[in-house]
Amino acid sequence: SKVRIYNLARDLGVDNGKMLEILDGLGVSYKSVSSTIEDDTVDLIKQILEEEAAGGPAQAPTSTPAAEPVQASAPQAQAETQAQAASQSAPTATVERMPEPAPTASPARELPHRAPVVTIMGHVDHGKTSLLDYIRKTKVAAKEAGGITQHVGAFEARTSKGRVVFIDTPGHEAFTTIRARGANVADIAIIVIAADDSLMPQTREAIAHAQAAKVPMIVAINKIDLPQADPERVKTDLTSLNLVPEEYGGDLIVVPVSARTGEGVEDLLEYISLTAELEDLRADPGGEFRGVVIESRVDRQAGVLATVMVQEGTLHVGDFLVVGEGYGKIKALTDTNGGRIKDAGPSTPVQVLGFSENPSSGETVRSAKNEHQAREVVAGRVGDRRDAEEARGRRRLSLEEMMGPLGETRTVNVILRADTQGSLEAIQGILAKKETDDVKINVLLAGIGSPTEGDVLLASTAEATILCFSVTAAGGVKKIAEQKGIELKSFRIIYELIDEVDRLIKGNVEPVF
Ligand code: GDP
Numbered sequence: 001s002k003v004r005i006y007n008l009a010r011d012l013g014v015d016n017g018k019m020l021e022i023l024d025g026l027g028v029s030y031k032s033v034s035s036t037i038e039d040d041t042v043d044l045i046k047q048i049l050e051e052e053a054a055g056g057p058a059q060a061p062t063s064t065p066a067a068e069p070v071q072a073s074a075p076q077a078q079a080e081t082q083a084q085a086a087s088q089s090a091p092t093a094t095v096e097r098m099p100e101p102a103p104t105a106s107p108a109r110e111l112p113h114r115a116p117v118v119t120i121m122g123h124v125d126h127g128k129t130s131l132l133d134y135i136r137k138t139k140v141a142a143k144e145a146g147g148i149t150q151h152v153g154a155f156e157a158r159t160s161k162g163r164v165v166f167i168d169t170p171g172h173e174a175f176t177t178i179r180a181r182g183a184n185v186a187d188i189a190i191i192v193i194a195a196d197d198s199l200m201p202q203t204r205e206a207i208a209h210a211q212a213a214k215v216p217m218i219v220a221i222n223k224i225d226l227p228q229a230d231p232e233r234v235k236t237d238l239t240s241l242n243l244v245p246e247e248y249g250g251d252l253i254v255v256p257v258s259a260r261t262g263e264g265v266e267d268l269l270e271y272i273s274l275t276a277e278l279e280d281l282r283a284d285p286g287g288e289f290r291g292v293v294i295e296s297r298v299d300r301q302a303g304v305l306a307t308v309m310v311q312e313g314t315l316h317v318g319d320f321l322v323v324g325e326g327y328g329k330i331k332a333l334t335d336t337n338g339g340r341i342k343d344a345g346p347s348t349p350v351q352v353l354g355f356s357e358n359p360s361s362g363e364t365v366r367s368a369k370n371e372h373q374a375r376e377v378v379a380g381r382v383g384d385r386r387d388a389e390e391a392r393g394r395r396r397l398s399l400e401e402m403m404g405p406l407g408e409t410r411t412v413n414v415i416l417r418a419d420t421q422g423s424l425e426a427i428q429g430i431l432a433k434k435e436t437d438d439v440k441i442n443v444l445l446a447g448i449g450s451p452t453e454g455d456v457l458l459a460s461t462a463e464a465t466i467l468c469f470s471v472t473a474a475g476g477v478k479k480i481a482e483q484k485g486i487e488l489k490s491f492r493i494i495y496e497l498i499d500e501v502d503r504l505i506k507g508n509v510e511p512v513f
Pocket of ligand 1: 127129
């Protein structure tokens with residue numbers, strides 16, 4: 001099977017530029033980041049990245065120890081702050097954990113399942129925070145929740161079907177900043193829609209983000225306790241976005257809930273587990289460690305406290321971690337309930353004490369065997385960055401280079417912004433007529449008002465162009481677009497905007513040799 005370059009880059013957590021550099025280095029030819037490459041090449045790329053992460057080609061690939069269930073130990077959760085917890089030596093008492101399905105003795109490639117990581121998105125005031133609060137209150141064991149639960153960016157709920165990890169920053173900001181750095185943290189997105197308000201601008205944005213990231217969605221229709229709740233209207237409105245609820249014959253799971261009374265929340269959790277099962281989420285607790293920073297802050301006493309989501313492998317106190325161009329040794333690990341633990345396996349959010357610098361959300365975390373290796377990896381990264389900066393100075397990806405491969409339907413991704421719903425609809429109507437068998441125009445998002453930073457992040461994930469009609473971008477947004485190499489253009493006349501789309505379509509038609 002073949003894989004597209006940008007998909008591979010995303011899966012491996014590197015940017016497209018880096019991927020092209022490696023391909024150049026290997027002498028592999030490609031037309032654009034949407035070109036496909038062969039399995040053999042993919043293996044080579046993985047090897048190169050592993051060597052880089054391990055500090056250079058001299059390193060032999062490390063053998064993977066057999067997967068073993070992660071033993072978690074922690075003190076009783078007490079009303080102590082994270083900072084205090086971190087500066088005391090921890091007594092150990094075993095805390096019950098939801099048993100992860102044990103690794104089986106079947107073929108080595110049968111990796112153990114891991115818990116799903118869920119993010120909640122939706123329009124402001126539709127009940128994201130309330131829903132998270134309800135789940136936290138009812139599904140995090142009281143004993144553990146008893147302490148002053150600090151917001152650390154994630155929490156673990158125990159359900160009858162197993163552990164479910166929730167990203168605790170509602171809204172798509174967290175989702176997009178993490179994704180903008182190439183990391184995929186969420187396995188499932190819950191789109192919350194208030195039953196008395198139906199689809200609103202940020203609902204559409206949230207849906208667009210989940211779709212661009214190809215993260216499965218579950219819709220929670222919230223506030224069904226209200227007398228004016230109209231869940232049927234929400235379902236009809238979803239259908240108009242081509243999202244067809246199951247009961248209307250589509251495949252979108254829609255669950256009516258009330259974050260106030262708790263009605264339906266159990267069903268929602270069931271559907272999360274069901275979706276996770278279908279996604280067949282697995283990870284190797286014994287594999288090489290890989291994680292992503294969810295959020296990070298500096299505590300005046302303790303120092304940097306970063307919440308890291310373990311994606312692969314297992315973290316242990318004492319490990320060396322490399323993040324960005326810094327590294328640190330893990331002094332302490334704290335679970336999301338404030339309990340000290342010694343190690344953390346896949347799909348576990350864990351607060352790490354020991355980073356020397358404050359990492360950004362979305363940064364990838366790797367481990368190193370010792371300080372020497374950690375330093376080497378950092379030095380390698382500094383070198384790579386300088387090389388990449390130089391390379392960027394020399395060449396920029398042209399639109400033509402972004403073109404799709406021959407013989408396939410190509411897609412022009414656009415984000416539309418306009419001053420009114422009327423002009424948005426007019427533009428979309430014209431664009432729909434411009435589609436041909438060869439070129440599809442995919443409107444990722446059509447929104448009223450100026451483009452936002454979120455739009456730029458979405459455009460960078462999906463490789464889209466942002467086209468504005470009668471609205472302009474704020475200076476800050478323009479700057480980010482420039483930094484990320486995203487085309488962002490404003491027009492005052494609809495037909496000039498359409499001309500631009502024509503140009504994009506033509507740019508996408510490759511000469512046939
Ligand atoms: P967010 O902005 O999406 O995080 O929304 P919030 O969770 O802050 O909720 C906004 C408002 O809606 C608050 O006043 C909540 O009390 C209220 N709310 C949230 N969920 C429900 C619900 O299920 N039923 C009712 N009646 N009100 C709710």
